[in-house]
Amino acid sequence: MFVDLIDGKFQSIETEITQGWHAQLELGFEFQDNKTVLAHRRHQGPLTVQRPFYPEGGVCHVYLLHPPGGVVAGDSLTITITAAAKSAALITTPAAGKFYRSSGLLAKQHVTLNVAEGAILEWLPQETIIYEGARVASKLRVDLEIGARFIGWEVLALGRPAANEGFTMGEISLGWQIFKAGELFYQEKLRLDAEAFAARWGLNGHSACGTLFVSPATAAQLEKVQQLIGDSPGLGVTLIDDLLICRALDSRADRLRSFFQQVWAALRPDVLQCKASEPRIWAT
Numbered sequence: 001m002f003v004d005l006i007d008g009k010f011q012s013i014e015t016e017i018t019q020g021w022h023a024q025l026e027l028g029f030e031f032q033d034n035k036t037v038l039a040h041r042r043h044q045g046p047l048t049v050q051r052p053f054y055p056e057g058g059v060c061h062v063y064l065l066h067p068p069g070g071v072v073a074g075d076s077l078t079i080t081i082t083a084a085a086k087s088a089a090l091i092t093t094p095a096a097g098k099f100y101r102s103s104g105l106l107a108k109q110h111v112t113l114n115v116a117e118g119a120i121l122e123w124l125p126q127e128t129i130i131y132e133g134a135r136v137a138s139k140l141r142v143d144l145e146i147g148a149r150f151i152g153w154e155v156l157a158l159g160r161p162a163a164n165e166g167f168t169m170g171e172i173s174l175g176w177q178i179f180k181a182g183e184l185f186y187q188e189k190l191r192l193d194a195e196a197f198a199a200r201w202g203l204n205g206h207s208a209c210g211t212l213f214v215s216p217a218t219a220a221q222l223e224k225v226q227q228l229i230g231d232s233p234g235l236g237v238t239l240i241d242d243l244l245i246c247r248a249l250d251s252r253a254d255r256l257r258s259f260f261q262q263v264w265a266a267l268r269p270d271v272l273q274c275k276a277s278e279p280r281i282w283a284t
Contacts (some may be wrong), residue, residue, distance in 0.1 A: 020105070022075025023047035027079075031086035036060040040082075043189060047077060053206050056277035059088045063281060064125065070098035073105035073135065080112045081121065081216075083148075088120040088274070094281050096126050096157070096253075101133035103171070109138045115148035120272050123152035124264070126282075127208070127253040133166050134161045139175040144215060146181050153260050155210040158197055158252035166207070167197040178213065178243065186243060187280075207235065208253035212260050214267055217244035223265050235259065252270075 027049040028040030035058035041049065046067045053061040059164065064079070071077065083089050089218035099107050115121045123142075130136060144150055156173075158167040171193045178186040196202035203209055221244055225237040234249035246263055250256040 024078045029082045029087040029089040029203045036087040073102035076108040082114040083121040090122040093125045097128040099134045102135040112152040115144040117147040127155040129157045141177045190219040206249040208256045212246040214244040216242035
């Protein structure tokens with residue numbers, strides 16, 4: 001599947017040469033002694049994780065940390081996570097991520113998630129705040145082997161409404177790719193700027209937008225999400241083969257993320273065969 005929501009500018013912004021922090025993080029999860037362990041960890045630059053938590057038995061919860069507290073122009077973050085067969089890991093963050101205003105250079109983030117046969121991976125970071133004037137290129141690639149299970153989301157907060165800041169300048173290029181058994185199954189590219197932020201065909205002034213992916217999913221899970229949505233505006237869900245895609249627009253990122261958490265809690269028992277067990281950090 002292929003969805004193209006942008007113009008040719010995506011390529012030019014993506015290939016721009018940048019200067020700044022170049023941080024890398026590699027995590028590898030394996031199933032050992034009836035639980036998932038963080039068997040491999042390597043990092044370079046200001047990108048690391050806290051020690052693993054086990055609030056629900058064998059599922060490994062990990063909090064991803066970026067000590068500088070935000071990404072500035074010229075920074076580049078590369079994250080690679082691999083879940084080996086039978087492992088089960090949940091990745092989240094202790095706070096919102098931040099991309100600050102740029103004087104012209106580009107800030108980059110590239111995330112690759114590899115999920116082996118019979119493995120479970122949940123990619124559930126808290127929202128990312130894109131400051132007015134930021135220039136961001138972000139890519140997320142998910143590689144699912146046959147029998148892999150995955151739930152992931154991305155929530156963006158454009159500007160800072162509480163500080164009367166919108167998104168009258170800046171540029172964001174987003175790319176998502178989902179591979180199944182080595183073949184590209186779904187691809188999407190999205191470009192957001194001041195025009196797209198304000199236009200009715202774009203975000204229509206909503207400061208928060210998000211996308212949630214669930215695989216594998218069925219018509220039963222689609223119906224559950226449709227019931228959660230009801231007649232609420234700004235929310236939608238679709239099913240492409242066994243990939244469920246849920247989208248949301250809101251004026252508040254916390255409210256949007258709360259809705260995604262409801263979807264996650266409703267679908268997790270069916271899709272992952274695990275009851276909903278929220279990371280403690282979400283309650284702080």
